[in-house]
Amino acid sequence: MTGFTNLMRSSLKARLIATFLGLLLVVQLAGFSALRASLASHAQQELPARLDVGDRVLHSLLSQRAQKLTDGARLLAADYGFREAIHSKDTDTIVSALENHGRRIGATRVALYDTALTLQASTGTHLETLGPLAARLSGRVMRPGNAIDSTTSEIGLLSGQPYQFVMVPIKAPVVVGWVMMGFPIGERLVSDMQALAAVQVTLLTRSPDSPVWQVKLSSLPSETNDGLSLHGWQSVPADARMVSVTANGEEFGVHPRWLTADSDNGSVLALTSLSVDAATRVPHDLQVALLATTVISCLVFGIGSSLTAHRMITPLNQLAAAADRLGAGDYATPIGDDDRRDEIGQLSQSFERMRISVSAQKEEILKLAYWDTLTGLPNRAQFRDAVSSAIATAQKHSDTQGASGRGSVAVLMLDLDRFKHVNDVLGYRFGDLLLMQVAQRLAQHAVRGGDMVARLGGDEFAILLRNGDAELAQTVAQRIASAFDAPLTLEEHTVDMGAGIGMACWPQHASDADMLLSRAEVAMYSAKHRSAGALMYDPTIDAASAQTLSLLTEMRQAVSDHQLRLYLQPKLSLSTGAVVGAEALVRWQHPQRGLVPPMQFIPFAEQTGFIRVLTMWIFEEAARHWRTLHAEGLMITLSVNLSTRDLLDQDLPQKFDALLVKHQVPAEALCLEITESAIMDDPQRAQATLDKLSALGFKLSIDDFGTGYSSLAYLKRLPVDELKIDQSFVKSMQADPDDAKIVRSTIDLAHNLGLTVVAEGVENARVWDMLRELNCDQAQGYHMGKPMPADAFANWSVGWLTQHRPVDVVSAFMLH
Known part of the structure; x- marks a missing residue:
């Protein structure tokens, strides 16, 4: 069964065949069922008619036998010798005549009665019990209206056996006696019925003193007869055409005929029957x-x-x-x-x-x-496969030729200088044109036949020198530099272009393709950082890279292990001398290296994106310390620096707002400082973020103003409240009149735009006085106070107020 199921599941052909055959069998079964139902319906209609025919045949057979007996009895009654013997009362002659005539017609019982219906002579025994029967028969003959020579017949029991009796008068010429003849009903009747009517016949008898029916003869098996004899025939109506009877587990249609009903010597019932099951059974x-x-x-x-x-x-x-x-x-x-x-x-x-x-x-x-869609050059994936293939070929060559035939592979990787500036100034379409011209120059001037030039992405290109060594790599690098000597023409624009080039060779610098590409890239970034033009890979470069990786891990640990410290540098009002704010700065207290200067980790944090983590830490610490200072009665504004990556985070306003709610600090208590370069990298996104921050209530300040590539149009549109003049102008304004003019112009510009002006880098009293004369609003620098731990700021403020009496002391305790 399991094998068949698996076959059905795994074979569509088997399922189709099984389906067709199943449908055929269903149709066949439906046809067979319809045939059975039709036969059953036909049998239910036909059986009563067939039983009626059988009953009529039974009646006809009994009538024919009665007529035969009657004819025999009449011959005997008309016999002269028989009448003479009766007249002379010759018993022997009478008995002999009875026996002869009875044997001639098959009558086993023959009797002579006188006119008083007294038995005079007979053949057989127990005829004396038939007196009542003889009286009924003679009475019917002598009934008024009947002819004197008429006859009648009746079925009766004699010694428990059914007989058909007839009785005729003996006339000489008047009635002098009666002749009765009895014909036993036996198997002949059964065979005649089956031959003539094709029905089954069963003859039941019952004695007067017993309610049980006895089967005297039948064409059915004995088991079936027992079932028929047990049926309650007494309750069946006399005119019933067909009675349904179940006998021996089989259903029969039965037509009953009472041959003798409750006579003095018993009852005789004839049953003609047909099997319903056989009639409905398919032949x-x-x-x-x-x-x-x-x-x-x-x-x-x-x-x-x-x-x-x-x-x-x-x-x-x-x-x-x-x-x-x-x-x-x-x-x-x-x-x-x-x-x-x-x-x-x-x-x-x-x-x-x-x-x-x-x-x-x-x-x-x-x-x-595998191909760059812009330049048509191979891309990084194809270039890597080519480097792997070149190394495998060189390795195979080395294995077959030995040390004398050792092969090598060189990779050059270059990154264009100032490409982002071209995109920003001329647009992305010109940037794409620039990349295509660079690809053409590299393909024309930098490679030999069999070498490969690829664009790795952005403004990075790579060159594969098959069978190339360090010397050939240096030569190719010089050719690339020479190719870039001639300016690139982009429609009506002319662009000077250079590149930082890194070189690495197999097997000197790497053992496989990935390592060779990685080290060429390390050399390229090192060349750009040093502005060295072209640089061959050196292991010391990787040491610096490892240190950088270590630095990132240590910075993450510094945040989780609470190694960072918040420092505050005060901001004072130039008009009153009051402490009005402070800039929040971060310091790193390293467990081994001590206090790490910001310049050793802040640039790296900006490069890797970790600056976002530092910004959130500084902001939360500033909010927490502002809460403490506010509780001590010091009403100041704390400034927090935001980087370019912070401004590109569209979720930054929601993050800051959540921290304000957490520490229950108003947004007006904090000022967010952004540099000009951070704004100009992506002005649209930066302005969207600044608009959201301003809507939350933060004060916004432009830091290091004057050192970037600022646009006055953007400055006008930005929702800023404050402008900080870069310390490079402030420190030298005492000695350089031009810087002093720049400071004055910046102050006037800011005031005309409705902005507060803060001067950074105030390191002596003379600069303080000059800024005050120029109506600068606030000052920040070492002259007033260096960056200090946040926990020490409150004490410093008290000391400052004690030593320097401001013009309006009350203003020192007001939120500026």
Whole structure:
């Protein structure tokens, strides 16, 4: 069974054949059931009629026998010698005559009665019990209106056996006696009934003193007769056509006929019956024919189904094989049979269209995966494969030639100078034109046949020198520098372009392709950092890189282990001398290296993006300390610096607002400082972030004003409240009149725009006085106070107020 189930699950052909054969069997069973139902309905209609016919045949047979007995009795009654013997009372002659006539017609019981119905002579025994029967028969003959020579018959029991009796008068010429003849009812009646009416006959008798019916003769088996005899026939109406009786587990239709009902010597009941089950049963020859038809139909359907399934499954198997080929990456072999126009043909054609589409998409994907769409050069993935292949070839060459034939591979990686500036100034379209011209120059001037130029991404290019060593790499680098000596022309614009170039060789600097590319990239970034033009890889460069990786790990640990410290540098009012604010700065208290200066980790944090973590730490610490200072009665504004990466974070306002709610600090208590360069890197996104921060209530300040590439139009649109003059101008304004003019102009510009002006780098009293004369609002610098731990700021403020009496002391305790 399990094997068949598995076959059905795994084979569509087997399921199709099974389905067809199953449908055929269902149809055959439905037809057979309909035939059975029709036969049953026909039998229910036909059985009563057949039983009526059987009853009439029974009645006719009994009538014919009665007539035969009557004729025999009349011959005896008309016999002269018999009448003489009666007249002379010759008993022997009378008995002899009775026996002879009875034997002649088959009557086993013959009797002579006088006119008083007294038995005078007889053949057989127990005839003396038939007195009542004789009286009834003679009474019927002598009934008024009947002819004197008429006869009558009746069924009666004699010694428990059924007999058919007739009685005729003996006339000479008046009635001088009566002759009765009895004919036993036996198997002959049963055989005649089956021959003439094709029905079953059962004769039941019951003695007067017993309620039990006895079966005297029957054409049915004894087990069935027992069931018939137990039926309650007394309650069946006399005119019932058919009674349904179950005997021996089989249903019969029975027509009862009372031959003698409750006479003095018992009752006789004749039952004509037919089997309902046999009548509704499908004939054997029809069953054989149906079975043969079913077997032949199954064979025909099986063969037809197999051929049909084969025609369906074969193309499906071909499509499955084609799908396997597609799955294995074979998109070149065509699929399908164009000659088919059915659903399978349509499916095959759909597969073929899919193959063509997937093949085209694969080619496009491979092109995108291995080629740069802008320049047409190989991309990083193809370049890496080419480097791996070149190394494998060189390694194989070294293995076959020995040390004397040792091969080498060189990789040059270059990054264009000032490319972002070109994009910002001229736009991305000109940037794309620039990259295409660079690709052309590299392909024309920098490589030999068999070498490869690739664009790795952005403004990075790479060159593979097969069988190239360090000397050849240096030569190619010089050719690249020479190629960039001539300016690039972009429509009406002329652009001077240079590049930082890093070089690495296999096997001197790396053991595999990934390491070779990595070290060439390290050399390239080192060359750009040192402005060295071209630089060959050196292990000391990797040491610096390892230190950088270590620094990032240590910075993460510094945040989690609370190694960072918040420092505050005071900001004072130039008009009153009051402490009005402070700039929040971060210091790193390293457990081994001590206090790490900001310049040793802040630039790296900005480069790696970790500056966002530091900004959130500084902001939360500033909010917490402002809360403490406010509780001590010091009303100041704390300034927090934001980097370019912070401004590009669109979720920054929500993060700051959550921290304000956490520490219950108003937004007006904090001033956010941003540099000009941070704004100009992406002015639209920066302004969107600043607008959100301003809407929350933060004060905004532009830090290091005058050192960037600021646009007055952006300055006008930005929601800033404060402008900080860079300390490079403030420190030298005492000695350099030009710087003093720049400071004055900046102050006037800020005031005209409604901004507060803060001067950084105030390191002596003379600069303080000059700024005060120029109406600068606030000052910050070492002259007033260096950056100090936040916990020491409150004490410093008290000391400052004690030593320097401000013009309006009350203003020192007001929120500026």
